Amino acid sequence: MRPSLAIIAGGGDFPPHLARIAAGQSGALFVAALEGAADPLAFGQADLKSYRLGQLGRLLEELRRREITDIVMIGALPRPSFGALRPEASTLKYLPHFARAFKGGDDHLLRGVVRFFEEQGFRVLGPADIAPELTAPVGPLGRNSASPAQKELLVRGFSLLAALSPFDVGQAAILADHRVIAIEAAEGTDAMIRRVADLVANGRLKIAKGDGVLVKAPKAGQDLRVDMPAIGPETLRNIADAGLSGIGLKAGQVLVGGGGNLGSQADQRGLFIEGVA
Template sequence: MLALIAGTGGLPGELVRHLDARPIICALEQFPPEDLAVDMPFRLETFGTLLAALRERGVSEICMAGAIRRPDIDPSLIDSATVPLVPILQKALLAGDDGALRGVIGILEQAGIRVRAAHHLAPDLLPPAGCRTTRQPDDRARADVRRAVEVVSAMSAADIGQACAVKAGQALAIESIYGTDWMLATLAQRPDPGQGGVFYKAPKSDQDLRVDLPTIGLGTIRAAAEAGLDGLAIAAGGVIILDEAAVIAECDRLGLFLWVCERDG
Protein backbone atom coordinates (compact mmCIF):
# COMPACT_ATOMS: atom_id res chain seq x y z
CA MET A 1 0.00 0.00 0.00
CA LEU A 2 1.15 3.51 -0.85
CA ALA A 3 1.06 6.60 1.36
CA LEU A 4 1.70 10.15 0.17
CA ILE A 5 3.29 12.77 2.41
CA ALA A 6 1.77 15.78 0.70
CA GLY A 7 3.13 19.30 0.87
CA THR A 8 1.82 22.50 -0.64
CA GLY A 9 1.64 23.43 -4.32
CA GLY A 10 0.06 21.63 -7.23
CA LEU A 11 2.20 18.47 -7.38
CA PRO A 12 0.41 16.33 -4.74
CA GLY A 13 -2.99 16.76 -6.38
CA GLU A 14 -1.55 16.27 -9.87
CA LEU A 15 0.16 13.05 -8.74
CA VAL A 16 -3.01 11.64 -7.17
CA ARG A 17 -4.93 12.32 -10.40
CA HIS A 18 -2.35 10.24 -12.28
CA LEU A 19 -2.60 7.23 -9.96
CA ASP A 20 -5.02 4.32 -10.43
CA ALA A 21 -5.75 4.09 -6.70
CA ARG A 22 -5.84 6.88 -4.14
CA PRO A 23 -3.00 6.60 -1.61
CA ILE A 24 -3.30 7.38 2.09
CA ILE A 25 -2.75 11.14 2.30
CA CYS A 26 -0.52 12.36 5.14
CA ALA A 27 0.50 15.97 5.73
CA LEU A 28 2.14 18.15 8.31
CA GLU A 29 -0.51 20.01 10.28
CA GLN A 30 1.31 23.29 9.63
CA PHE A 31 1.48 22.87 5.83
CA PRO A 32 -1.58 20.98 4.48
CA PRO A 33 -2.08 20.53 0.72
CA GLU A 34 -4.47 22.96 -0.94
CA ASP A 35 -6.56 20.51 -2.96
CA LEU A 36 -6.46 17.16 -1.16
CA ALA A 37 -8.34 15.82 1.85
CA VAL A 38 -5.81 14.68 4.45
CA ASP A 39 -6.33 11.24 5.99
CA MET A 40 -3.52 11.38 8.55
CA PRO A 41 -2.34 14.83 9.69
CA PHE A 42 0.81 14.79 11.83
CA ARG A 43 3.48 16.91 13.41
CA LEU A 44 7.19 16.27 13.20
CA GLU A 45 7.08 15.83 16.99
CA THR A 46 4.86 12.74 16.42
CA PHE A 47 6.60 11.32 13.34
CA GLY A 48 7.37 8.03 15.09
CA THR A 49 3.68 7.55 15.88
CA LEU A 50 2.80 8.26 12.25
CA LEU A 51 5.23 5.57 11.06
CA ALA A 52 3.76 3.02 13.44
CA ALA A 53 0.23 3.85 12.29
CA LEU A 54 1.22 3.53 8.63
CA ARG A 55 2.79 0.14 9.21
CA GLU A 56 -0.38 -1.00 10.99
CA ARG A 57 -2.36 -0.01 7.91
CA GLY A 58 -0.07 -2.06 5.67
CA VAL A 59 1.83 0.81 4.08
CA SER A 60 5.05 -0.41 2.45
CA GLU A 61 5.78 2.56 0.17
CA ILE A 62 5.79 6.33 0.67
CA CYS A 63 6.03 9.15 -1.81
CA MET A 64 6.87 12.69 -0.71
CA ALA A 65 5.53 15.38 -3.04
CA GLY A 66 4.98 19.10 -2.69
CA ALA A 67 6.71 21.91 -0.86
CA ILE A 68 7.30 21.53 2.88
CA ARG A 69 8.91 24.25 4.94
CA ARG A 70 10.68 23.46 8.18
CA PRO A 71 8.13 23.57 10.97
CA ASP A 72 8.66 25.12 14.37
CA ILE A 73 9.32 22.36 16.89
CA ASP A 74 7.62 22.25 20.30
CA PRO A 75 9.72 19.89 22.47
CA SER A 76 6.79 19.39 24.84
CA LEU A 77 4.83 17.67 22.03
CA ILE A 78 7.45 15.01 21.24
CA ASP A 79 5.82 11.66 21.97
CA SER A 80 7.44 8.44 23.16
CA ALA A 81 7.49 6.86 19.68
CA THR A 82 9.40 9.82 18.29
CA VAL A 83 11.97 10.21 21.08
CA PRO A 84 14.38 7.64 19.52
CA LEU A 85 14.27 9.62 16.26
CA VAL A 86 15.09 12.99 17.81
CA PRO A 87 18.90 12.83 17.29
CA ILE A 88 18.42 11.92 13.63
CA LEU A 89 15.79 14.61 13.10
CA GLN A 90 17.90 17.25 14.83
CA LYS A 91 20.92 16.45 12.68
CA ALA A 92 18.76 16.44 9.55
CA LEU A 93 17.19 19.82 10.27
CA LEU A 94 20.63 21.37 10.69
CA ALA A 95 21.99 19.89 7.46
CA GLY A 96 20.27 22.09 4.86
CA ASP A 97 17.35 21.15 2.64
CA ASP A 98 19.01 18.15 0.99
CA GLY A 99 20.39 16.90 4.30
CA ALA A 100 16.97 17.16 5.93
CA LEU A 101 15.37 15.13 3.15
CA ARG A 102 18.11 12.49 3.31
CA GLY A 103 17.56 12.22 7.06
CA VAL A 104 13.83 11.62 6.62
CA ILE A 105 14.49 9.09 3.84
CA GLY A 106 16.87 7.25 6.16
CA ILE A 107 14.23 7.06 8.91
CA LEU A 108 11.64 5.73 6.47
CA GLU A 109 13.98 3.10 5.08
CA GLN A 110 15.01 1.97 8.56
CA ALA A 111 11.30 1.51 9.28
CA GLY A 112 11.08 -0.83 6.28
CA ILE A 113 9.18 1.63 4.09
CA ARG A 114 10.35 2.15 0.50
CA VAL A 115 10.53 5.74 -0.73
CA ARG A 116 9.09 6.17 -4.24
CA ALA A 117 9.58 9.13 -6.55
CA ALA A 118 6.50 10.92 -7.88
CA HIS A 119 7.75 10.63 -11.46
CA HIS A 120 8.34 6.89 -11.06
CA LEU A 121 4.74 6.42 -9.92
CA ALA A 122 3.47 8.69 -12.71
CA PRO A 123 6.05 8.88 -15.53
CA ASP A 124 3.88 11.26 -17.56
CA LEU A 125 4.73 14.01 -15.07
CA LEU A 126 8.15 14.34 -16.74
CA PRO A 127 8.03 15.93 -20.21
CA PRO A 128 10.04 14.56 -23.14
CA ALA A 129 13.13 16.44 -24.31
CA GLY A 130 12.61 19.06 -26.98
CA CYS A 131 10.73 22.31 -27.53
CA ARG A 132 7.05 21.97 -28.39
CA THR A 133 6.12 25.63 -28.15
CA THR A 134 5.60 27.76 -31.25
CA ARG A 135 8.53 29.99 -30.32
CA GLN A 136 11.90 28.25 -30.40
CA PRO A 137 15.11 29.29 -28.61
CA ASP A 138 17.48 31.13 -30.93
CA ASP A 139 21.28 30.92 -30.79
CA ARG A 140 21.49 33.71 -28.20
CA ALA A 141 18.97 32.00 -25.94
CA ARG A 142 20.74 28.67 -26.27
CA ALA A 143 24.02 30.29 -25.24
CA ASP A 144 22.29 31.82 -22.21
CA VAL A 145 20.88 28.42 -21.27
CA ARG A 146 24.35 26.90 -21.42
CA ARG A 147 25.55 29.64 -19.09
CA ALA A 148 22.54 29.05 -16.81
CA VAL A 149 23.42 25.36 -16.56
CA GLU A 150 26.85 26.40 -15.26
CA VAL A 151 25.30 28.82 -12.77
CA VAL A 152 22.85 26.28 -11.35
CA SER A 153 25.64 23.69 -11.14
CA ALA A 154 27.69 26.11 -9.03
CA MET A 155 24.63 26.87 -6.89
CA SER A 156 24.19 23.13 -6.28
CA ALA A 157 27.60 22.89 -4.67
CA ALA A 158 26.54 25.53 -2.14
CA ASP A 159 22.98 24.11 -1.68
CA ILE A 160 21.51 27.48 -2.70
CA GLY A 161 18.71 26.82 -5.16
CA GLN A 162 17.56 25.16 -8.36
CA ALA A 163 16.89 28.03 -10.77
CA CYS A 164 18.34 31.19 -12.23
CA ALA A 165 17.76 33.76 -14.96
CA VAL A 166 20.49 34.70 -17.42
CA LYS A 167 20.78 37.43 -20.07
CA ALA A 168 23.73 37.86 -22.42
CA GLY A 169 25.78 35.43 -20.36
CA GLN A 170 25.20 37.29 -17.09
CA ALA A 171 23.12 35.99 -14.17
CA LEU A 172 20.19 38.35 -13.63
CA ALA A 173 18.90 36.51 -10.56
CA ILE A 174 19.33 33.23 -8.69
CA GLU A 175 16.80 31.28 -6.67
CA SER A 176 17.23 31.49 -2.90
CA ILE A 177 15.28 30.18 0.08
CA TYR A 178 12.42 32.45 -1.02
CA GLY A 179 11.82 30.31 -4.09
CA THR A 180 11.24 30.68 -7.82
CA ASP A 181 8.18 32.94 -7.62
CA TRP A 182 10.04 35.48 -5.51
CA MET A 183 13.03 35.42 -7.85
CA LEU A 184 10.86 36.08 -10.89
CA ALA A 185 8.93 38.81 -9.06
CA THR A 186 12.18 40.65 -8.38
CA LEU A 187 13.04 40.47 -12.08
CA ALA A 188 9.71 42.06 -12.97
CA GLN A 189 10.91 45.13 -11.06
CA ARG A 190 14.29 45.45 -12.84
CA PRO A 191 15.09 48.75 -14.59
CA ASP A 192 14.94 47.20 -18.08
CA PRO A 193 11.75 45.07 -18.09
CA GLY A 194 10.99 43.40 -21.36
CA GLN A 195 14.63 43.25 -22.42
CA GLY A 196 14.94 39.48 -22.62
CA GLY A 197 16.80 36.69 -20.91
CA VAL A 198 16.05 33.07 -20.08
CA PHE A 199 14.86 31.16 -17.04
CA TYR A 200 16.49 27.81 -16.25
CA LYS A 201 15.59 25.20 -13.63
CA ALA A 202 17.18 21.85 -12.77
CA PRO A 203 17.60 19.57 -9.77
CA LYS A 204 20.74 19.99 -7.71
CA SER A 205 23.66 17.90 -8.90
CA ASP A 206 23.74 15.63 -5.84
CA GLN A 207 20.01 15.66 -5.15
CA ASP A 208 18.13 12.48 -4.30
CA LEU A 209 15.62 12.53 -7.16
CA ARG A 210 13.10 10.49 -5.19
CA VAL A 211 12.03 13.64 -3.36
CA ASP A 212 11.77 17.38 -3.96
CA LEU A 213 12.05 17.19 -7.74
CA PRO A 214 11.60 20.76 -9.00
CA THR A 215 8.37 21.71 -10.74
CA ILE A 216 7.01 24.47 -12.93
CA GLY A 217 3.42 25.33 -13.76
CA LEU A 218 1.18 28.04 -15.14
CA GLY A 219 2.25 30.44 -12.40
CA THR A 220 5.89 30.07 -13.44
CA ILE A 221 5.07 30.81 -17.07
CA ARG A 222 3.08 33.93 -16.24
CA ALA A 223 5.74 35.17 -13.83
CA ALA A 224 8.43 34.68 -16.49
CA ALA A 225 6.37 36.72 -18.94
CA GLU A 226 5.86 39.49 -16.38
CA ALA A 227 9.63 39.49 -15.80
CA GLY A 228 10.18 40.19 -19.48
CA LEU A 229 12.01 36.96 -20.23
CA ASP A 230 12.11 35.39 -23.68
CA GLY A 231 11.54 31.85 -22.53
CA LEU A 232 12.17 29.02 -20.12
CA ALA A 233 14.40 25.97 -20.16
CA ILE A 234 14.28 22.99 -17.81
CA ALA A 235 16.54 19.98 -17.40
CA ALA A 236 15.29 16.90 -19.21
CA GLY A 237 14.41 14.13 -16.79
CA GLY A 238 14.72 16.46 -13.82
CA VAL A 239 11.80 18.90 -13.72
CA ILE A 240 8.07 18.17 -13.54
CA ILE A 241 5.59 20.26 -15.53
CA LEU A 242 2.19 20.58 -13.86
CA ASP A 243 -0.64 20.47 -16.46
CA GLU A 244 1.78 20.32 -19.37
CA ALA A 245 -0.76 20.93 -22.14
CA ALA A 246 -2.04 24.08 -20.44
CA VAL A 247 1.53 25.27 -19.81
CA ILE A 248 2.51 24.90 -23.48
CA ALA A 249 -0.67 26.69 -24.55
CA GLU A 250 0.09 29.54 -22.14
CA CYS A 251 3.63 29.82 -23.46
CA ASP A 252 2.25 30.14 -26.98
CA ARG A 253 -0.26 32.76 -25.87
CA LEU A 254 2.44 34.81 -24.17
CA GLY A 255 5.07 34.31 -26.89
CA LEU A 256 7.54 32.35 -24.76
CA PHE A 257 9.52 29.24 -25.57
CA LEU A 258 9.71 26.26 -23.23
CA TRP A 259 12.74 24.08 -23.93
CA VAL A 260 13.22 20.72 -22.19
CA CYS A 261 16.97 20.43 -22.70
CA GLU A 262 19.80 18.11 -21.85
CA ARG A 263 22.14 19.23 -19.06
CA ASP A 264 24.80 20.38 -21.54
CA GLY A 265 22.34 22.92 -22.96
Protein backbone atom coordinates in the same frame (compact mmCIF):
# COMPACT_ATOMS: atom_id res chain seq x y z
CA MET B 1 0.60 -6.13 -8.29
CA ARG B 2 2.46 -2.93 -7.44
CA PRO B 3 3.49 -2.63 -3.79
CA SER B 4 1.31 -0.43 -1.59
CA LEU B 5 2.17 3.23 -1.84
CA ALA B 6 1.79 6.07 0.62
CA ILE B 7 1.99 9.69 -0.50
CA ILE B 8 3.14 11.95 2.30
CA ALA B 9 1.59 15.15 1.05
CA GLY B 10 2.59 18.75 1.70
CA GLY B 11 1.06 21.89 0.19
CA GLY B 12 0.44 22.99 -3.38
CA ASP B 13 -0.96 21.35 -6.51
CA PHE B 14 1.63 18.63 -6.92
CA PRO B 15 0.40 16.21 -4.20
CA PRO B 16 -3.23 15.98 -5.46
CA HIS B 17 -1.96 15.71 -9.04
CA LEU B 18 0.40 12.87 -8.10
CA ALA B 19 -2.40 11.20 -6.11
CA ARG B 20 -4.71 11.28 -9.16
CA ILE B 21 -2.03 9.66 -11.31
CA ALA B 22 -1.15 7.05 -8.67
CA ALA B 23 -4.84 6.22 -8.15
CA GLY B 24 -5.02 5.22 -11.81
CA GLN B 25 -2.18 2.74 -11.35
CA SER B 26 -2.47 -0.72 -9.81
CA GLY B 27 -1.81 -1.21 -6.09
CA ALA B 28 -3.20 0.29 -2.91
CA LEU B 29 -2.77 4.01 -2.27
CA PHE B 30 -2.82 5.88 1.02
CA VAL B 31 -2.42 9.65 1.42
CA ALA B 32 -0.93 11.05 4.61
CA ALA B 33 -1.78 14.76 4.47
CA LEU B 34 0.43 17.08 6.55
CA GLU B 35 -1.77 19.39 8.59
CA GLY B 36 -1.24 23.06 7.82
CA ALA B 37 0.22 22.26 4.40
CA ALA B 38 -1.99 19.82 2.42
CA ASP B 39 -5.70 20.49 1.86
CA PRO B 40 -7.52 17.14 2.39
CA LEU B 41 -10.40 18.29 0.16
CA ALA B 42 -8.06 18.56 -2.83
CA PHE B 43 -7.58 14.77 -2.86
CA GLY B 44 -11.19 13.85 -3.75
CA GLN B 45 -12.03 10.22 -2.93
CA ALA B 46 -8.46 9.19 -1.95
CA ASP B 47 -8.00 7.09 1.19
CA LEU B 48 -6.55 9.87 3.35
CA LYS B 49 -5.67 10.76 6.91
CA SER B 50 -4.15 13.99 8.25
CA TYR B 51 -1.14 14.18 10.55
CA ARG B 52 0.70 16.84 12.46
CA LEU B 53 4.50 16.61 12.16
CA GLY B 54 4.54 15.56 15.82
CA GLN B 55 2.40 12.52 14.98
CA LEU B 56 5.16 10.66 13.17
CA GLY B 57 4.77 7.66 15.51
CA ARG B 58 1.06 7.40 14.70
CA LEU B 59 1.81 7.72 10.97
CA LEU B 60 4.38 4.89 11.14
CA GLU B 61 1.84 2.65 12.91
CA GLU B 62 -0.72 3.34 10.18
CA LEU B 63 1.80 2.65 7.40
CA ARG B 64 2.69 -0.68 9.01
CA ARG B 65 -0.95 -1.63 9.65
CA ARG B 66 -1.58 -1.09 5.93
CA GLU B 67 1.59 -2.98 4.95
CA ILE B 68 2.79 0.02 2.97
CA THR B 69 6.16 -0.69 1.33
CA ASP B 70 6.79 2.45 -0.74
CA ILE B 71 6.67 6.09 0.29
CA VAL B 72 6.77 9.22 -1.81
CA MET B 73 7.04 12.68 -0.23
CA ILE B 74 5.84 15.65 -2.26
CA GLY B 75 4.67 19.22 -1.78
CA ALA B 76 5.67 22.31 0.15
CA LEU B 77 6.30 21.93 3.87
CA PRO B 78 4.94 24.61 6.16
CA ARG B 79 7.40 26.49 8.36
CA PRO B 80 6.53 24.15 11.25
CA SER B 81 4.93 25.79 14.28
CA PHE B 82 5.76 24.55 17.74
CA GLY B 83 2.19 23.26 17.95
CA ALA B 84 2.60 21.11 14.84
CA LEU B 85 5.93 19.78 16.06
CA ARG B 86 4.76 18.91 19.61
CA PRO B 87 5.51 15.18 19.67
CA GLU B 88 2.97 12.59 20.78
CA ALA B 89 4.17 9.82 23.09
CA SER B 90 4.51 7.39 20.15
CA THR B 91 6.80 9.90 18.36
CA LEU B 92 9.17 10.70 21.23
CA LYS B 93 11.34 7.65 20.72
CA TYR B 94 12.19 8.72 17.16
CA LEU B 95 13.42 12.19 18.11
CA PRO B 96 17.10 11.21 18.53
CA HIS B 97 17.08 10.19 14.83
CA PHE B 98 16.32 13.77 13.88
CA ALA B 99 18.51 15.69 16.33
CA ARG B 100 21.51 15.41 14.02
CA ALA B 101 19.56 16.12 10.84
CA PHE B 102 18.15 19.38 12.26
CA LYS B 103 21.65 20.83 12.64
CA GLY B 104 22.40 21.23 8.93
CA GLY B 105 20.46 23.18 6.32
CA ASP B 106 17.21 22.13 4.64
CA ASP B 107 19.01 19.71 2.30
CA HIS B 108 20.57 18.02 5.26
CA LEU B 109 17.20 17.72 7.02
CA LEU B 110 15.54 16.19 3.96
CA ARG B 111 18.33 13.64 3.61
CA GLY B 112 17.81 12.82 7.29
CA VAL B 113 14.10 12.24 6.74
CA VAL B 114 14.78 9.93 3.79
CA ARG B 115 17.34 7.99 5.79
CA PHE B 116 14.88 7.69 8.68
CA PHE B 117 12.12 6.12 6.56
CA GLU B 118 14.64 3.81 4.94
CA GLU B 119 15.89 2.70 8.36
CA GLN B 120 12.28 2.00 9.28
CA GLY B 121 12.13 -0.43 6.34
CA PHE B 122 10.35 1.64 3.71
CA ARG B 123 11.44 2.29 0.15
CA VAL B 124 11.51 6.03 -0.54
CA LEU B 125 10.61 6.86 -4.14
CA GLY B 126 10.61 10.21 -5.96
CA PRO B 127 7.55 11.71 -7.66
CA ALA B 128 9.22 11.03 -11.01
CA ASP B 129 9.42 7.28 -10.19
CA ILE B 130 5.63 7.18 -9.86
CA ALA B 131 4.70 9.82 -12.44
CA PRO B 132 7.43 10.82 -14.87
CA GLU B 133 4.79 12.93 -16.63
CA LEU B 134 5.02 15.43 -13.75
CA THR B 135 8.52 16.40 -14.89
CA ALA B 136 9.71 18.37 -17.91
CA PRO B 137 9.94 16.25 -21.10
CA VAL B 138 12.66 16.77 -23.70
CA GLY B 139 11.48 19.53 -26.04
CA PRO B 140 8.80 22.20 -25.80
CA LEU B 141 5.85 21.84 -23.42
CA GLY B 142 3.54 24.04 -25.47
CA ARG B 143 3.46 25.21 -29.07
CA ASN B 144 6.25 27.78 -28.59
CA SER B 145 9.82 26.58 -28.68
CA ALA B 146 13.13 28.35 -28.08
CA SER B 147 14.67 30.18 -31.05
CA PRO B 148 18.31 29.44 -31.94
CA ALA B 149 19.38 32.59 -30.04
CA GLN B 150 17.30 31.56 -27.02
CA LYS B 151 18.71 28.01 -27.23
CA GLU B 152 22.20 29.48 -27.10
CA LEU B 153 21.29 31.28 -23.86
CA LEU B 154 19.82 28.05 -22.46
CA VAL B 155 22.99 26.10 -23.23
CA ARG B 156 25.12 28.79 -21.62
CA GLY B 157 22.79 28.90 -18.63
CA PHE B 158 22.96 25.14 -18.05
CA SER B 159 26.77 25.28 -18.30
CA LEU B 160 26.74 28.02 -15.67
CA LEU B 161 24.54 25.96 -13.33
CA ALA B 162 26.84 22.96 -13.85
CA ALA B 163 29.88 25.09 -12.97
CA LEU B 164 28.13 26.21 -9.76
CA SER B 165 27.11 22.70 -8.75
CA PRO B 166 30.35 21.81 -6.91
CA PHE B 167 29.58 24.76 -4.62
CA ASP B 168 26.13 23.35 -3.77
CA VAL B 169 24.37 26.43 -5.12
CA GLY B 170 22.63 27.57 -8.28
CA GLN B 171 19.28 25.96 -9.03
CA ALA B 172 18.42 28.74 -11.45
CA ALA B 173 19.77 31.70 -13.39
CA ILE B 174 18.54 34.37 -15.77
CA LEU B 175 20.40 35.29 -18.95
CA ALA B 176 19.77 38.04 -21.48
CA ASP B 177 21.74 40.05 -24.03
CA HIS B 178 24.46 37.36 -24.21
CA ARG B 179 25.18 37.63 -20.50
CA VAL B 180 24.22 36.35 -17.07
CA ILE B 181 21.77 38.72 -15.37
CA ALA B 182 20.96 36.91 -12.12
CA ILE B 183 22.02 33.79 -10.23
CA GLU B 184 19.87 32.17 -7.55
CA ALA B 185 21.31 31.34 -4.15
CA ALA B 186 19.49 31.50 -0.79
CA GLU B 187 16.76 33.88 -2.00
CA GLY B 188 14.92 31.31 -4.16
CA THR B 189 13.83 31.39 -7.79
CA ASP B 190 10.82 33.69 -7.41
CA ALA B 191 12.81 36.35 -5.53
CA MET B 192 15.53 36.17 -8.20
CA ILE B 193 12.97 36.74 -10.97
CA ARG B 194 11.45 39.67 -9.06
CA ARG B 195 14.93 41.17 -8.72
CA VAL B 196 15.30 41.18 -12.49
CA ALA B 197 11.79 42.65 -12.86
CA ASP B 198 12.85 45.46 -10.47
CA LEU B 199 16.08 46.15 -12.38
CA VAL B 200 14.03 46.44 -15.57
CA ALA B 201 11.38 48.62 -13.89
CA ASN B 202 14.08 50.95 -12.49
CA GLY B 203 15.65 51.33 -15.92
CA ARG B 204 18.91 49.73 -14.76
CA LEU B 205 18.47 46.85 -17.19
CA LYS B 206 16.90 46.56 -20.61
CA ILE B 207 15.67 43.20 -21.88
CA ALA B 208 14.67 43.15 -25.53
CA LYS B 209 11.49 41.31 -26.51
CA GLY B 210 12.31 37.65 -27.09
CA ASP B 211 15.65 37.86 -25.31
CA GLY B 212 15.68 36.93 -21.59
CA VAL B 213 15.45 33.33 -20.40
CA LEU B 214 15.24 31.49 -17.09
CA VAL B 215 17.13 28.21 -16.68
CA LYS B 216 16.37 25.78 -13.89
CA ALA B 217 18.01 22.49 -12.94
CA PRO B 218 18.78 20.54 -9.78
CA LYS B 219 22.16 20.88 -8.11
CA ALA B 220 24.50 17.93 -8.54
CA GLY B 221 24.09 16.49 -5.05
CA GLN B 222 20.36 17.10 -4.77
CA ASP B 223 18.18 14.11 -3.78
CA LEU B 224 15.52 14.21 -6.49
CA ARG B 225 13.31 11.92 -4.45
CA VAL B 226 12.52 14.64 -1.92
CA ASP B 227 13.93 17.86 -3.26
CA MET B 228 13.21 18.21 -6.97
CA PRO B 229 13.12 21.79 -8.26
CA ALA B 230 9.71 22.88 -9.54
CA ILE B 231 8.02 25.52 -11.63
CA GLY B 232 4.34 26.40 -11.90
CA PRO B 233 1.86 29.05 -13.06
CA GLU B 234 3.41 31.58 -10.64
CA THR B 235 6.79 31.11 -12.31
CA LEU B 236 5.19 31.93 -15.66
CA ARG B 237 3.52 35.04 -14.25
CA ASN B 238 6.80 36.18 -12.70
CA ILE B 239 8.92 35.74 -15.82
CA ALA B 240 6.26 37.53 -17.88
CA ASP B 241 6.40 40.45 -15.41
CA ALA B 242 10.19 40.54 -15.76
CA GLY B 243 9.94 40.67 -19.54
CA LEU B 244 11.59 37.29 -20.10
CA SER B 245 10.69 35.13 -23.07
CA GLY B 246 10.77 31.61 -21.70
CA ILE B 247 12.10 28.86 -19.46
CA GLY B 248 14.60 26.06 -20.01
CA LEU B 249 14.32 23.07 -17.68
CA LYS B 250 16.60 20.10 -17.18
CA ALA B 251 14.38 17.37 -18.69
CA GLY B 252 13.13 14.75 -16.24
CA GLN B 253 14.65 16.63 -13.29
CA VAL B 254 12.28 19.54 -12.71
CA LEU B 255 8.64 19.19 -11.62
CA VAL B 256 6.17 21.02 -13.83
CA GLY B 257 3.07 22.28 -12.00
CA GLY B 258 -0.14 23.74 -13.35
CA GLY B 259 -2.09 20.49 -13.36
CA GLY B 260 -0.69 19.29 -16.69
CA ASN B 261 -1.48 22.33 -18.81
CA LEU B 262 1.42 24.67 -18.10
CA GLY B 263 2.44 24.42 -21.75
CA SER B 264 -0.84 25.93 -22.93
CA GLN B 265 -0.64 28.57 -20.20
CA ALA B 266 2.79 29.47 -21.61
CA ASP B 267 1.34 29.60 -25.13
CA GLN B 268 -1.33 32.04 -23.98
CA ARG B 269 1.36 34.34 -22.61
CA GLY B 270 3.58 33.97 -25.68
CA LEU B 271 6.28 32.25 -23.60
CA PHE B 272 8.17 29.02 -24.23
CA ILE B 273 8.92 26.23 -21.76
CA GLU B 274 11.39 23.72 -23.02
CA GLY B 275 12.98 20.65 -21.49
CA VAL B 276 16.66 20.21 -22.36
CA ALA B 277 18.26 16.76 -22.16
